[in-house]
Every structure is written in structure tokens, then in C-alpha cells.
Amino acid sequence: GRTRVHRKSSMAFPGQSAAAMDEAKQKVIAEMEIEVMTDMYNRLTSACHKKCISTKYKEGELTKGEAVCLDRCVAKYLDIHDRVGKKLTTMYAQDEAKLASQKSQ
Amino acid sequence: NRSSDLRRCGQDRSRPVKTAMTPNQQEQFEMHQFKDFLSTYNRLSEICFADCVNDFTSRNVSSSEDKCMSNCVEKFLKITQRASQRLQEHQTLQMEAMGAVPSPTQPPTKS
Numbered sequence: 001g002r003t004r005v006h007r008k009s010s011m012a013f014p015g016q017s018a019a020a021m022d023e024a025k026q027k028v029i030a031e032m033e034i035e036v037m038t039d040m041y042n043r044l045t046s047a048c049h050k051k052c053i054s055t056k057y058k059e060g061e062l063t064k065g066e067a068v069c070l071d072r073c074v075a076k077y078l079d080i081h082d083r084v085g086k087k088l089t090t091m092y093a094q095d096e097a098k099l100a101s102q103k104s105q
Numbered sequence: 106n107r108s109s110d111l112r113r114c115g116q117d118r119s120r121p122v123k124t125a126m127t128p129n130q131q132e133q134f135e136m137h138q139f140k141d142f143l144s145t146y147n148r149l150s151e152i153c154f155a156d157c158v159n160d161f162t163s164r165n166v167s168s169s170e171d172k173c174m175s176n177c178v179e180k181f182l183k184i185t186q187r188a189s190q191r192l193q194e195h196q197t198l199q200m201e202a203m204g205a206v207p208s209p210t211q212p213p214t215k216s
Contacts (some may be wrong), residue, residue, distance in 0.1 A: 028136065036143045043151040051161065068161075075164040080174055081150040082158070083166070087178045091198060 041080065048073035145185075153177035 052069035062070070126134065157173035158166070166174075200206040 034138055039147050043147055043185055047151055072161045072164040076158055076166055077154050079166045080154045083174055084150045084178055087175055
């Protein structure tokens with residue numbers, strides 16, 4: 001059985017301690033993170049393939065040029081990904097501020 | 106706190122919640138919205154990268170690429186908002202046609 005100290009139960013999950021719920025929630029978030037990172041990786045790979053790899057496929061090996069392009073492409077994609085995230089949070093924050101000021105009028 | 110900022114994103118506070126949800130449903134709904142937001146984030150990165158970045162002589166993002174990315178994100182959000190408005194209008198019309206919802210006495214507001 002569980003040897004954890006029971007904090008007060010949640011009304012939504014009767015019989016569940018709050019600590020157990022946090023744990024379940026953490027697990028969901030961790031799984032979500034893996035899924036999201038995998039998706040990001042797949043899109044990154046696809047994007048850089050389009051940008052850097054000739055579709056003539058003259059050979060199976062990466063040319064020097066393709067390899068260098070890929071390195072730069074990955075670096076740039078990750079940079080753009082970060083900037084998009086920052087921009088999104090900024091814009092959502094602006095939206096929320098606007099809504100809040102509208103409601104208070 | 107970046108992660109809590111990200112968690113708040115994607116929650117549409119402009120529409121009031123019409124039906125009551127249990128705390129459990131509310132939490133699941135928020136999780137779903139958060140997941141949705143993350144998925145949009147990934148798609149948006151891919152789109153804006155594809156359209157804005159074409160110079161691979163360097164690994165640094167240039168200021169013009171950065172400006173393009175910024176405009177790309179703004180446009181995308183406006184696209185989703187506008188498409189959502191049009192969709193709501195369309196669905197309202199459909200429901201009126203089916204007789205499920207009475208026609209409004211005033212003309213629809215323009216936005």
C-alpha cells in the first residue's frame with residue numbers, strides 16, 4: 001500500500017490524496033512533453049530535408065555541402081522555434097491584458 | 106516563469122463557459138487546450154521557418170528573418186481568429202436554417 005502522508009482529498013477524485021493527483025498530473029505532462037518534442041523533431045527533420053537536400057539523389061551519402069547546410073539548418077530551426085515561442089507568449093499576454101482592461105471598463 | 110506562461114496560452118478567455126464543468130472536466134479541458142497550444146506552436150514554427158529562412162550560409166538568424174518570423178506569427182494568430190469568427194457565423198447560419206435557433210432580430214455585428 002501507499003506510505004505517503006495524505007493531504008486533504010480532492011472533491012473531484014474522492015479517495016485520492018492531493019499528492020497522488022499531482023503525481024498523475026506530472027506524468028501526463030511528462031508524456032505530453034515527450035510527444036511534443038518528438039513532433040518538433042519530426043518537423044525539424046522534414047524542414048531541413050526540404051531546404052538542404054537535392055531531390056536528384058545522385059548518391060546515398062551526404063555531400064559536404066548538404067552536411068554543412070543541415071548543421072546550420074538545425075541551428076536556425078531551433079533558434080526560430082525559440083523565437084516563435086517567445087512571440088506567442090508575448091502576443092497571448094497582450095491579448096489577456098486587453099481583455100482584462102476591456103472587462104474592467 | 107516561462108512554463109506557466111506557456112500553460113496559460115491557448116486558453117480562450119473571451120468566450121464565457123456556458124455549461125458548468127466538474128473540476129475534473131475543467132482540468133481535462135485545460136490540459137487539452139494546452140496540448141492544442143503546443144501542437145499549434147510546433148506547426149507554426151515549421152511554417153514560419155519554411156517561409157522565412159532561406160539563407161544557409163550562416164547559422165545565425167538574420168534580422169530580416171527575425172522580422173519575417175515575427176510578422177508570420179502575428180498573421181497566423183489573426184488568421185486563426187478570423188477563420189474562427191467566420192466558422193462561428195457559418196455554424197450559426199446552419200443552425201438557424203435547421204430551425205434550431207431563432208433568427209436574430211438585429212443584423213449581425215461586423216468585426
